Amino acid sequence: MLIDRGHALHSLREILQECVNGRGHFVMASGGLASGKTALMQEFQDVALDAGALVLSAAGARAETHARHGVLSQLCRSAALPGHLRELVESGLGGERSDSEAENDSRARELCDALLETSRAQPVVIAVDDVQFADPATLQTLLRLRRRIRSSRVVLLFTEWTCPANPRSRLLTEYTQQPHCRIVLRQLSERGTAELLAQELGDAATPELVARCSDLSGGNPLLIKGFVEDVRTGPPHRHGPVGSGVLGVAYRRAVRDCLHRWDRALSDVAEGVAVLGSSADPKRVAQLLDVTPECVGQSLNVLEMAGLARGCSFRHPEISAAVLEGLPPGVRGHLHAKAAELLYESGAETLEITRHIVSADQLPGPWAVPILRQAARKAATEEEVELTVKGLELALRDCEERDQLFFRTELVEVAWRVNPLAAVRHLPALRQAMAEGRLGQRDLLSLIRHLLWQGDTEGAAEPVAALLESVGTGDTRLVAQLSMCYELVHGVPYDHPDRSTVLAGNRKPPFTPSWSRATATRSQNARNELMHSAERILQGQISDTVPEASALAILIMDREGHSRRAQYWFETLMAEAVRQGAVTWQALLGTVSAHMALRRGDMATAAARAEVALGLLHAQSWGVLIGFPLSVLVLAHTAMGNHERAGKELERAVPDAMATTVSGLQYLRAGGHYHLATGRPFAAIEEFERCGALAREGRMDIPGLIPWRSDLAQAHLQLGQPKKARALATEQLELPAAARDAWVRGISLRLVAAGSPPAERVPRLQDAIQSLEHCGDRLELARALADLGQTHQALDELDQARLVARRADQEAKACSAEVAGTAQAHRPPSERPRREPAADAVQGEGMVALSEAERKVAALAAFGHTNREIGRKLYITVSTVEQHLTRAYRKLNVNRRTDLPTELAAHQEAA
Incomplete structure (x- = not known):
């Protein structure tokens, strides 16, 4: 069944009927590339055979254009040909040119007479496909027949390409000037595409699939069939089902088959367009192929009529990929190299030129070296960064020796942005260059950062010394960033023995926001200087600040209680990282954000x-810093009760070098809490004690980073050893950090209270709650509140x-999170308040009647705050609080705090 060709086939049926009734016709069907001309002809031949007609068919071919009587011989070799006509063929119709013109004319006349005579007994249909390739002798003979068929039962059906630019021969022009019927075939409409897909795929032909197929094929039946084949044979040969956005080999093969049906010039132009991509225009394609723009324009018209192109670009990247696949690698490389040179000469974008240099896999000339340098600095997306990495690797392979160091250092820096592991293989060469004194200060810092990222602290010692020595006449800001990179990994800034000598003189020491040093003192000035330094780091030029320094500065702000400012800088830097395609930077900042959420108690x-x-x-690309995101995952899932998931995260392979880093200690601590939550306190104690030993050994015994004493106290409480727990928590509480870190103070006070007799717990827990409210850790606050509730219960203050x-x-x-000792644990079913529907209605009306002040007071009371706490929070007197609560009770029809509606809690959340 022909799709979207019903009108054409109907016209041919009518012509056949007129032929049967004694009226001959000459029909010319024309169409673009793969428009279905041959399918229409074959369908009509079947109809004619069913009607009892004698059908003679042939097809023109470019290679046989000059074969004398080649097409006519095909017609006359039909198996259905009557014997007397076959004798004419055998008598030498296709003779050599040595035969006289008179003899050939005589034989052609005899053949025409014989065909016309045969048509008296049965209709005759002569079908010639691609008549533009028919030889002149055949055309001359059929032209003689055409002039005599009007009153006979003969139908001549010819098909030809629609290509206005191709000149016709004089004979073919005479045919096409006045056909009895002209049929023009165009690509299938969307409705026709839907019909064909429904016929081939049934119910699978959804509207979405039809729309996608129509867009990809442009209605080209050959491409549609390739599309259908990929749908049938999916899941595909590549990455997913065709309908979901990925095309298979059948579609690509159909694209190449389309091009091979036309002349070589069409394939050449298609290849030029595919190679140039978004830079293609008729002039550039012509320059690339050394042809005229007119020739390119003609081929582009054919491609557009075939549904393959729109203007000077393909309808879909898959079409371009299919064309490129058909090119031998050597030819493709040559075209890309030439395209790069053309774009360079026309002043195109460096990244676009780089794409062609990389695709060519060669440096087209000396001019390519500065282009690759510029592209490395301009890359702004992940795709562009990966492209420039390939370009730099190519330059490193082919450039002169004097340029290799530059490309290697540039490659290491750019590669880090998408995959730190890709830079590792270049580090030995950089260390050799350092030993030879050929590395600059920023290159030394880059080398140190990569060595620290991989946990090679010993290997970093030599370049650190070289950098500090060079700072004597250079930029001390680099030392600040060095210290911060070191502190992010090891918890403390780098302290070289000769650092004071190196930085001596008239210059001031670099501003290094060392959070670990500031926490070791009670000085408010140290805290202010810490925040000032962090802000200066973040306000500097992003291109001049290493991401590790920015990440640490954000963490410092958050830990010092400036969470909104920290969030602002996180969002600002993350937006820039996304814009630049710096995946590693995004991963590092994302981990910082996860830690900030963890400190807020937002586990999900x-x-x-x-x-x-x-x-x-990739896990290997994280280096020793993989402990940061893993520790967050384990702690968060443990707190939420997802113990199976937390256990799976602890089964991951991690580098051995991570053990002596901050991320390693946090990962170890997370494992201890997992053991604690799953009822294995002895395993938890082992992990926490090891964590403490490593922290002291590595000068990382900073409670704000690793509060291992309070962790160990929790384990001893689970074992029923409150004295040990209280001693550990008291020891942590007496450290300088606890005096200025509300978070450390809060968790320490809670555990001191837990190890104390019930009568001594309440004031300590209230103090802990106040500290935890100040720092904003809602999970630790929930635990402290739960402990306070259990204490009140133990004291019969129900x-x-x-x-x-x-x-x-x-x-x-x-x-x-799951927190023991919450409301449901303390409220027996018999004591839970039961409200009648009418009471709920009264409370609903009362909620509307509450004033804003009454609503705020009632909401805080619903959360369990005392009157004094409510007054302190709202800056009103206790007497005023009592008055607001009295009016709220009356309007809500309740007698006590425990009956306050839960909707008030939602109001407090919104506030």
């Missing part, structure tokens, strides 16, 4: 962000216990 967000960050790089436990429950839900 922390886990989600850590998972995204972890997925941006109403207060329920109020506090209720607030603990709200905080735990906000964290998506």
Whole structure:
């Protein structure tokens, strides 16, 4: 069945019927590349055979254009040919040119007479496909027949290409000037495409699949069939089903088959367009192929009529890929090299030129070296960074020896942005260059960063010394960034023995925001200087600041209580990292954001962000810093009760060098909490004690980083050893860090209280709650509230216990975490308030009637805050709080805090 060709076939049926009734016709069907001309002719031949007609068919071919009577011989060799006509063929119709013209004319006349005589007995249909390739002798003979068929039962059906630019022969022009019927075939409409897909695929031909096929094929039946074959044979030969966006080999083969059906010039132009890509225009394609723009324009018209192209570009990248696949590698490389040179001479973008240099896999000339240098600095997306890495590797392979060091250092820096592991193989050469004194300061810093990233602290010692020595006459800002890179990995800034000598003189020491040093003192000036230094680091030029320094500066801000400022800088730098395609930078900043969420107690967000960050790089590419996202994942999933998932994260292979880094200690600590949550306190104690030993050994015993004492205290509490727990928590509380770090103070006070008799717990827990509210860690706050609720219960203060436990429950839900001792644990089923529907209606009306002040007070009371705490938070007197609560109780029809509606908690969340 022909699709979208019903009108044409109907016209041919009518012509055949007129032929049967004694009226002959000459029909010319024309169409573009792969437009279905041959299919229409074959369908008509079947119809004619069913009607009892004698059908003679032939096809013109470019290679047989000059074969005398070649097409006519095909017609006369038909198996259905009557015997007397066959005798004419055998008597030498296709004779050599040595025969006289008179003899050939006589034989042609005899053949025509014989065909006309035969048509009296049965209709005769003569079909010639691609008549533009028919030899002149055949055309002359059939022209003689055409002039005599009008009153006979003969149909001549010819097909030809639609290509206005191709000149016709005089004979063919005479044919086409006045056909009895002209049929023009165009590509299938979207409706025709839908019909063909429904016929081939049935119910699988969804509207979405039809729209995609129509867009990809342009209605070209050959491309549609390739598309259908890929759908049938999916899942595909590549990455996914055709319908979901990936095309298979059948479609690509159909593209190449389309081009091979036409002349060689068409394939050449298609190859030129594919090679030039987005830079293609008729003039450039002509220059690339050494042809005229007119020739290119003609071929582009054919491609557009065939549904392959729009203007000077292909309809879909897969078409371009199919064309390029058909090119031998040597030819393709030559064309890309020539394209690069053409674009260079016309002043095109460096990245576009680089694409062709990389595709050519060769340096087209000396001019390519500066182009690759410029491209490396201009790369702004992940794709462009990967492209420039390939370009730099190519330059490193083919450039002169004097340029190799530059390309290697540039390659290491650019490669880090997408895959730090790709830079590792270049580090030995950089270390050799350092030994020879050929590395500059920034190159030395780059080398140190990569060695630290891989955990090679010993290997970094020599380049660190070289950098510090060169700073005597250079930029001390580099030393600041060196210290921050070192601190991110090892928890403390780098302290070289000769650092004071190196930085002596009239210059001031570099501003190095060392969070570890600031936490070791109670000085407010140190804290202010810390924030000032972090801000200066972040406000500098992004291109002049290494990402590790920026990441540490954001963490410093967050840990010092400036969470909004930290979030602002995170969003600013992440947007820039995304714009530049710096995947490694995105992964590092994403991990920082996950840690910030963890410190807020937002476990679900922390886990989600850590998972995204972890997925941006291969595990090996993370180096020793992989412990940062992994520790967040383990701690978050453990807190949420997802112990199986946390255990799987702990089964990952991690580098041995990570053990002596901050990320390694955080990962070790996370494992201890997993053991604690799964009922293995002895395993937890082993992990926490090891964590503490490594922290002290590596000068990383900083509670704000690794609070191993309070972790160990929790394990001893689980074993029923409150005295040991209290001693450890007290030791941590007495460290200088606890005096200025609300988070450390809060968790330490909670555990000191847990190891104390019930009568001594309440004031310590209230102090802990105040500190944890200040630092914003809602998970630790929920735990402290739960402990306070249990303490009130132990002291038989049941109403207060329920109020506090209720607030603990709200905080735990906000964290998506499991916290022992929340409201449901303290409220027996018999004591849970039961509201009648009418009471709910009254409360709903009361909620509307509350003033804003009453709503705020009632919301805080619903969370379990005391009147004094509410007054302090809202800056009102206790008496005013009591008045607001009294009016709120009356309007809500409740008698006590525990009956306050839960909707008030939602109001407090929104506030």
